Amino acid sequence: MRSNVKRTLQVFAVLLLGVGVFFLYLDKAFPRVRCEGAHLSVPEKYADCVSCHAKSTARATQDWKESKHGAMLVKCVVCHGEPDGKGSIPFSANPDPATICARCHDPAMQRMAAKFGGSADCNTCHPRHQNPLHSDAYQHKAPSGKTSF
Amino acid sequence: MxxxxxxxxxxxxxxxxxxxxxxxxxxxxxxxKESVDRWVKGVCRYCGTGCGVLVGVRGDRAVAVKGDPNNHNAGLLCLKGAMLIPVIYAGDRITEPMIRRGGKGSPLTKVSWDEALDFAADAFRKALDAGGPDAVAYYGSGQAPTEESYLANKIWKAGFRTNNVDGNPRLCMASAVAGYLTTFGKDEPMGTYNDMDTATCFFIIGSNTSEAHPVLFRRIAQRKENSPDVKIIVADPRRTNTSRIADLHMSFIAGTDLALLNGMAHVIIREELDNPRFYGRYVNFVTNDGKPCAFEDYKAFLAEYTPEKVQEITGVPAADVIRAAKFFAESSSTLSLWCMGINQRTRGVWANNLIHNLHLLTGQIGRPGASPLSLTGQPNACGGVRDTGSLAHLLPAGRMVANEKHRAEMEEFWGVPKGTIQPKIGHHTVALFEAMAKGTVRAVFIHCTNPAHTLPDLNALTKGLETAFVAQTECFMDAETLKYADVVFPAAFWCETDGVCGCTERRYALTEQAIKPMGNCRPTVQILMDFAERAGVDPKLFPYRTAADIWEEWRTLSKGSPYDFYGMTRARLKRESGIKWPCPAEDHPGTNLRYVRGEDPLVPANHPDRLFFYGRPDGRANIFLRPHQPPFEPADKEYPFVLTTGRVIDHWHTATMTGKVPELQKAYPSAFVEINPDDAKKLGVSNGDRVVLETRRDKMTFPARITDTCMPGLVFCPFFDKNKLVNRLFHHAVDNTSKEPEYKICATKVYKQA
Structure with missing residues (x-):
């Protein structure tokens, strides 16, 4: 009886090891996110994140398009990196603000830190993708709905 | 177990x-987090915006790039600038000298520096013996640091004694240079990027600022965001991303911009929005053939450019022409920005003059925010080539080859016998490559540029590269021109050597050496001096040890000239993130408003007028009566579409650099053709279909991208793709004055591939 349990455990351990090695192989051999798999026949679209994400994450895509980054053509890969992990910027669905935002906004981040003591996460006050061009200006110009008297 | x-x-x-x-x-x-040992100050390698960068170095490797907070870009970079590091360590960097022993078509072989330099020098000496000084030439670049261009100009004009010195700025900025020269008497703009923070109207014509100069576009958008009443007019046959922030977009038929600009001037005068007090004091009116005339003549000349007539010619609604003119003239300060859409035209100089006309007619000049500011495409076309006079007709600091006094001044300064510099103007770019094909120019030294990709009418002009001996400095193996090179010198790349670049706004900034040159690469100044000495040029002509020595000579030469930057010592450039000339003394802060009393140190403090255009003999700028003229090859029945070219944000020039960055390369791996949906429907073309563009020179196939960016009748191809050299389709007609080719317009057939 005891030997049967041992035997089962042995088989199970070997199986588990096999599964681990298998996943290690998968991880090494294939990119984490295989966007190009969606349009293998059109290599021109490998990095055209927007055409797919307009459907898969419509809200984020629309927010980006209307944001300053969208208007300035600061594309997805600039902050997120290449999904296959083979680019010059490490791929991350949630880029670390201290590294990624600082690439362009370091002086502003330092000013903010001096003024407000800084924050570990820029996105707390500046939600990701949601910084529309003219937003403040239009808010100032928008009618308040109140009468002057 | x-x-x-x-x-x-x-x-x-x-x-x-x-x-x-x-x-x-x-x-x-x-x-x-990117940990670095030290940050080294420099300027971005790419466009003419000239953003300040800090290169992060860990050990002996560059590991990061970030924006310089003290430069005009205030720490911001575009996606290209932010991803510069992979370019330095690209797998195909050339790190050993190479020669082609068996002549054109044989393989390049790695050799020692001595062998490569002797190989090139021998070929140049043979060419000089056989054809005299004009049998050799230098073809330079607006990407080379100032010291390199200054040195090459000196070696060729005073050493080899030929004025066959030209470069790729001829292909992009020559019309802007001639525009400034003819209107104001001196090259380079009077305004700076600071004007973008105060302008209340932007007139952007022939520029896709959003993709070609993203950091400047962000500054304009910021201005609009801070003050929504600021008006932005974008005039461009394509409705590009730049138009996203525009109040008015005018899609004119390609090649009709001269009529549009004259139409705006017509409305300004008709609506009495002109400024007679300004032009009465500061402006001369000049006919198209250079004769003086009066304001009434100008008014009569403009009479035919009614908004209705302009609508007929340009396709822009008359109401929009009126709106644009009113925006321009009624604003408290209007800033015009333009780029290749205006310059790369057979009437590019005229188009430049007409933009200046609008500013002079309305007095929108010489005040913060009011200025005609020509955008440049390369990081050092202004400082390196225009200012050092490294073109076939120029000498340093605004001097001209054809002017005997100017030649004598340079001969004295360079310490060469009188008569050394030839009075004959050298070959401009297109003529140079034609002369190479004919065999009159037998050897050329090409530095830091890729003409086999960027010249117009490539099938015709690359014959010159097939015929002449080509010595080339190059960093990357995939440059198209390498196919024709007889000897290749591996030059140290950006931030592997030091040098000064001068960007659009007259700002000179130093890129310091951050890392050692890779492999066997050498700084170009060293290559040029070693080569010239072996080719028989007296080494006394270049007694320099480093680029800093050359800068010292050039700085001294500028003293007292209209390009005075004597105050920019190397030490000061190391301390500061760029300084704008004129800057005559070390304690001078640099100049924002050129030609303005109290701002420009070259205008006497007691000058009676606030503005003084000191480049002109009488101190007055010119308003020219330039009529509308069609492009060299408009669309016709046989070739019914207009083909135009340009950039995409992800790539720069021939993509030998941006192509090494995976993110950028994957964003646009290859060229495409933009077609308007209406045209696509008529042609039966869908997105992604293979479409043939056939011009009178050649035909090529591209995947179609159906978009309303292009107006009907217009198709667009980016030019970065080495596998689809779209310039093969273009003619090589040039502007009469600037000799700049018309890359922006040629007639083409468009049809779906069978």
Whole structure:
């Protein structure tokens, strides 16, 4: 009886090891996110994140398009990196603000830190993708709905 | 075999850990902060915006780039600038000298520096013996640091004694230079980027600022965001991303911009929005053939450019022409910005003059925010080539080859016998490559540029490269011109050497050496001096040890000239993030408003007028009566579409650099053709279909991109793709004055590939 349990455990351990090695192989051999798999026949679209994400994450895509980054053509890969992990910027669905935002906004981040003591996460006050061009200006110009008297 | 429960658990954990370990480095990399030993100051390698960068160095490697907070870009970079590091360590960097022993078509072989330099020098000496000084030439670049262009100009004009010195700025900025020269008497703009923070109207014509100069576009958008009443007019046959922030977009038929600009002037005068007090004091009116005339003549000349007539010619609604003119003239300060859409035209100089006309007619000049500011395409076309006079007709600091006094001044300064510099103007770019094909120019030194990709009418002009001996400095193996090079010198790349660049706004900034040159690469100034000495040029002409020595000479030469930057010592350039000339003394802060009393140190403090256009003999600028003229090859029945070219944000020039950055390369791996949906419907073309563009020179196939960016009748192809050299389709007609080719317009057939 005891030997049967041992035997089962042995088989199970070997199986588990096999599964681990298998996943290690998968991880090494294939990119984490295989966007190009969606349009293998059109290599021109490998990095055209927007055409797919307009459907898969419509809200984020629309927010980006209307944001300053969208208007300035600061594309997805600039902050997120290449999904296959083979680019010059490490791929991350949630880029670390201290590294990624600082690439362009370091002086502003330092000013903010001096003024407000800084924050570990820029996105707390500046939600990701949601910084529309003219937003403040239009808010100032928008009618308040109140009468002057 | 027995396995305890403990052993089993350990085994399982190990297996899982093994599975996880593969992903660990990625997770760590994603969250890892870039630690660097030191940050080294420089200027971005790419466009003419001239953004300040800081290169992060760890050990002996560059590992990061970030924006310089003290430069005009205030720490911001575009996506290209932010991803410069992979370019330095690209797998195809050329790190050894190479020669083609068996002549054109034979393979390049790695050799020693001595052998490569002797090989090139021998060929140049033979060419000089056979054809005299004009049998050799230098073809330079607006990307080379100032010291390199200044040195090459000196070696060729005073050493080899030929004025066959030209470069790729001829292909992009020559019309802007001639525009400034003819209107104001001196090259380079009077305004700066600071004007973008105060302008209340932007007139952007022939420029896709959003993609070609993204950091400047962000500054304009910021201005609009801060003050929504600021008006932005974008005039461009394509409705590009730049138009996203526009109040008025005018899609004119390509090649009709001269009529549009005259139409705006017509409305300004008709609506009495002109400024007679300004032009009465500061302006001369000049006919198209250079004769003086009066304001009434100008008014009569403009009479035919009614908004209705302009609508007929340009396709822009008359109401929009009126709106644009009113925006321009009624604003408190209007800033015009233009780029290749205006310059790369057979009437590019005239188009430049007409933009200046609008500013002079309305007095929108010489005040913060009011200025005609020509955008440049390369990081050092202004400082390196225009200012040092490294073109066939120029000498340093605004001097001209054809002017005997100017030649004598340079001969004295360079310490060469009188008569050394030839009075004959050298070959401009197109003529140079034609002369190479004919065999009159037998050897050329090409530095830091890729003409086999960028010249117009490539099938015709690359014959010159097939015929002449070509010595080339190049960093990357995939440059198209390498196919024709007889000897290749591996030059140190950006930030592997030091040098000064001068950007659009007259700002000179130093890129300091951050890392050692890769492999066997050498700084170009060293290559030029070693080569010239072996080719028989007296080494006394270049007694320099470093680029800093050359800068010192050039700085001294500028003293007292209209390009005075004597105050920019190397030490000061190391301390500061760029300084704008004129800057005559070390304690001078640099100049924002050129030609303005109290701002420009070259205008006497007691000058009676606020503005003084000191480049003109009488101190007055010119308003020219330039009529509308069609492009060299408009669309016709046989070739019914207009083909135009340009940039995409992800790539720069011939993509030998941006092509090495995976993110940028994957964003646009290859060229495409933009077609308007209406045209696509008529042609039966869908997105992604293979479409043939056939011009009178050649035909090529591109994948179609159906978009309303292009107006009907217009198709667009980017020019970065080395596998689809779209310039093969273009003619090589040039502007009469600037000799700049018309890359923006040629007639083409468009049809779906069978």
């Amino acid at each position: 027995t396995v305890s429960r403990r052993e089993f658990l350990i085994g399982s954990a190990a297996a899982l850990a093994l599975g996880m370990v593969g992903s660990a480095p990625r997770a760590a990399a994603a969250g890892k």
